[in-house]
Amino acid sequence: MESATEGISKLGINGDFASSVPNLHKNLSLLSPDQIELAKMLVEMGQSHLFSHWPESGVDDGEKKAFFDQVARLNSSYPGGLASYIKTARGLLADSKTGKNPFDGFTPSVPTGENLSYGDETFMKFEEAGVKEAQNAAFVLVAGGLGERLGYNGIKVALPRETTTGACFLQHYIENVLALQEASCKVTGGQSKRDIPFAIMTSDDTHARTMQLLESNSYFGMKPAQIKLLKQEKVACLEDNDARLALDPQNKFRIQTKPHGHGDVHALLYSSGVLEEWQRVGVRWVLFFQDTNGLLFKAIPASLGVSATKGYHVNSLSVPRKAKEAIGGIAKLTHTDGRSMVINVEYNQLDPLLRATGNPDGDVNCETGYSPFPGNINQLIMELGPYLEELKKTGGAIKEFVNPKYKDASKTAFKSSTRLECMMQDYPKTLPSSARVGFTVMDAWVAYAPVKNNPEDAAKVPKGNPYHSATSGEMAVYRANSLILRKAGVQVEDPVKQEFNGQEVEVWPRVVWKPKWGLTYADVKKKVAGSSSISLKSTLALKGRNIFIENISLDGALVVESHDEAEVKVGGSVKNKGWAIEKVDYKDTSVPEELRIRGFRFQQAEQLEKQYTEPGKFELKA
Numbered sequence: 236m237e238s239a240t241e242g243i244s245k246l247g248i249n250g251d252f253a254s255s256v257p258n259l260h261k262n263l264s265l266l267s268p269d270q271i272e273l274a275k276m277l278v279e280m281g282q283s284h285l286f287s288h289w290p291e292s293g294v295d296d297g298e299k300k301a302f303f304d305q306v307a308r309l310n311s312s313y314p315g316g317l318a319s320y321i322k323t324a325r326g327l328l329a330d331s332k333t334g335k336n337p338f339d340g341f342t343p344s345v346p347t348g349e350n351l352s353y354g355d356e357t358f359m360k361f362e363e364a365g366v367k368e369a370q371n372a373a374f375v376l377v378a379g380g381l382g383e384r385l386g387y388n389g390i391k392v393a394l395p396r397e398t399t400t401g402a403c404f405l406q407h408y409i410e411n412v413l414a415l416q417e418a419s420c421k422v423t424g425g426q427s428k429r430d431i432p433f434a435i436m437t438s439d440d441t442h443a444r445t446m447q448l449l450e451s452n453s454y455f456g457m458k459p460a461q462i463k464l465l466k467q468e469k470v471a472c473l474e475d476n477d478a479r480l481a482l483d484p485q486n487k488f489r490i491q492t493k494p495h496g497h498g499d500v501h502a503l504l505y506s507s508g509v510l511e512e513w514q515r516v517g518v519r520w521v522l523f524f525q526d527t528n529g530l531l532f533k534a535i536p537a538s539l540g541v542s543a544t545k546g547y548h549v550n551s552l553s554v555p556r557k558a559k560e561a562i563g564g565i566a567k568l569t570h571t572d573g574r575s576m577v578i579n580v581e582y583n584q585l586d587p588l589l590r591a592t593g594n595p596d597g598d599v600n601c602e603t604g605y606s607p608f609p610g611n612i613n614q615l616i617m618e619l620g621p622y623l624e625e626l627k628k629t630g631g632a633i634k635e636f637v638n639p640k641y642k643d644a645s646k647t648a649f650k651s652s653t654r655l656e657c658m659m660q661d662y663p664k665t666l667p668s669s670a671r672v673g674f675t676v677m678d679a680w681v682a683y684a685p686v687k688n689n690p691e692d693a694a695k696v697p698k699g700n701p702y703h704s705a706t707s708g709e710m711a712v713y714r715a716n717s718l719i720l721r722k723a724g725v726q727v728e729d730p731v732k733q734e735f736n737g738q739e740v741e742v743w744p745r746v747v748w749k750p751k752w753g754l755t756y757a758d759v760k761k762k763v764a765g766s767s768s769i770s771l772k773s774t775l776a777l778k779g780r781n782i783f784i785e786n787i788s789l790d791g792a793l794v795v796e797s798h799d800e801a802e803v804k805v806g807g808s809v810k811n812k813g814w815a816i817e818k819v820d821y822k823d824t825s826v827p828e829e830l831r832i833r834g835f836r837f838q839q840a841e842q843l844e845k846q847y848t849e850p851g852k853f854e855l856k857a
């Protein structure tokens with residue numbers, strides 16, 4: 236039998252690099268030339284320990300090959316490959332060990348942005364501009380996260396946004412994109428018939444279930460070709476300050492991996508060719524958003540209008556932020572050398588940064604009752620041209636960070652393996668100062684209501700700060716819709732405060748509508764006329780494009796569904812028992828998880844329900 240060394244020299248490869256790694260050396264003949272190149276890289280990068288337990292050739296050979304398959308994947312999915320990952324990790328781990336502040340030399344100050352006030356003239360002007368521009372937009376949903384803080388067993392985009400209609404987040408997002416597409420096509424006289432592209436970033440944790448959710452619901456009305464799923468890969472874990480890769484505790488022939496963060500979206504959009512394809516078909520704006528924000532699309536048309544009007548290369552949407560709220564702060568950072576940038580400072584970094592720069596109280600509210608720094612909601616709008624130019628230079632690599640949990644003050648050992656992470660909102664960090672980076676501030680009631688915290692943690696949120704729970708996320712939808720109807724002239728009864736799962740929230744009448752009913756404030760105004768009123772115990776669900784509310788007095792539940800070509804006028808006095816709110820305890824496992832994490836469910840006692848399935852003009856006069 237030929238020796239391993241003879242075997243590989245027949246392949247024309249020099250196995251010398253492995254002479255100090257006997258267990259690898261003995262197995263070289265198993266490997267393909269590409270795998271040998273990877274082995275060489277690993278040895279050169281100080282990763283020989285990965286092979287120390289490898290048995291003789293002939294034992295576990297399948298596992299050894301599978302190990303290299305994984306290494307190849309890790310290598311190709313990271314800009315610059317694994318060697319570059321390890322090099323970056325060493326630098327960041329060294330900085331972390333010496334306690335180097337990532338913002339060293341920078342002083343934060345409060346930046347100025349575009350402040351929008353829902354429903355006023357300026358807002359409506361931006362909304363109109365945004366709807367017009369939407370035909371040139373593409374949307375990107377980052378949905379690769381596990382949602383560990385929420386602890387829900389399914390994927391987060393499958394959760395109902397509200398339980399009056401039960402429509403899930405993904406359905407709501409898709410219907411909004413479709414409504415925008417249609418509205419944009421209409422205002423531009425139908426010249427552009429382009430379907431708005433919609434990309435979703437998934438991960439191994441969410442991919443299959445996202446696909447299944449789409450397929451089992453006919454893509455919620457979108458054309459399958461309009462949706463593109465891009466799966467992010469995890470990155471290698473690190474076991475010490477030398478960035479030695481960690482082996483998977485379950486399988487010694489695998490490297491342990493963990494998520495790299497939502498910053499992967501840029502590299503994926505770039506390397507998949509999606510951005511170039513979008514540019515070819517004339518896309519001009521790329522809008523990024525996160526998995527559970529049931530209000531977001533109320534803010535989209537106006538913020539896109541701001542981007543288009545102001546010519547922003549990057550526009551981040553933000554809301555007033557409560558000190559210590561788990562949302563990043565948008566800050567202007569000015570360096571001692573004169574450079575400055577407007578960037579998100581993540582919630583865990585804002586307090587230390589402020590303390591280090593002459594603000595001994597750190598992250599606190601100012602006289603307005605809010606943090607002076609607007610809160611980042613991670614809704615970013617990029618202008619595609621400059622975005623793609625930048626990615627051609629960087630390959631989509633985003634400035635990373637590392638957050639090891641050390642065993643003790645010597646900072647030599649970790650409690651568990653760590654890894655590099657990156658965030659999508661750090662994209663502007665590599666931009667030249669000439670780049671037009673701006674932000675838009677909107678009220679939280681209209682733009683931000685994420686579902687991130689489980690009931691137990693939400694109940695512990697400091698009083699006055701938002702819960703970011705399934706309870707608050709749903710109640711925020713009713714509140715926003717009620718407030719918008721009020722603005723449009725409907726008398727909506729005042730809310731009451733009620734506690735669910737240990738969280739006190741405002742309960743408003745349960746008003747919901749399909750995106751095509753009220754995409755913009757102008758749409759809502761057009762569809763509401765006369766003098767109408769809605770009592771607190773009411774439920775109103777509008778599921779049709781042309782439903783006109785005129786002189787209605789609603790005290791109970793009303794559900795109207797209509798064909799796209801039907802015009803339905805709704806008025807009169809609707810009075811019935813309606814849908815009562817029943818408390819549910821989150822620990823009560825006899826109730827489905829989607830409901831008990833909210834702390835309530837509806838008892839449908841009585842309602843008026845009407846469906847108009849044909850085109851034509853109709854009147855519902857109760």
Ligand SMILES: O=c1ccn([C@@H]2O[C@H](COP(=O)(O)OP(=O)(O)O[C@H]3OC[C@@H](O)[C@H](O)[C@H]3O)[C@@H](O)[C@H]2O)c(=O)[nH]1
Pocket residue numbers: 377378379380381436438467494495496497524525526527561562563579581582610611612613658660687
């Ligand atoms: O690896 C990942 C991690 C996360 N994600 C997605 O990214 C989104 C946000 O993830 P997280 O919930 O972990 O985000 P966080 O709450 O920690 O902070 C994020 O939202 C609030 C903002 O103020 C913060 O600045 C932003 O980082 C989710 O849609 C999630 O699915 C990925 O797609 N991949």
Ligand SMILES: [Mg+2]
Pocket residue numbers: none
């Ligand atoms: Mg996070």
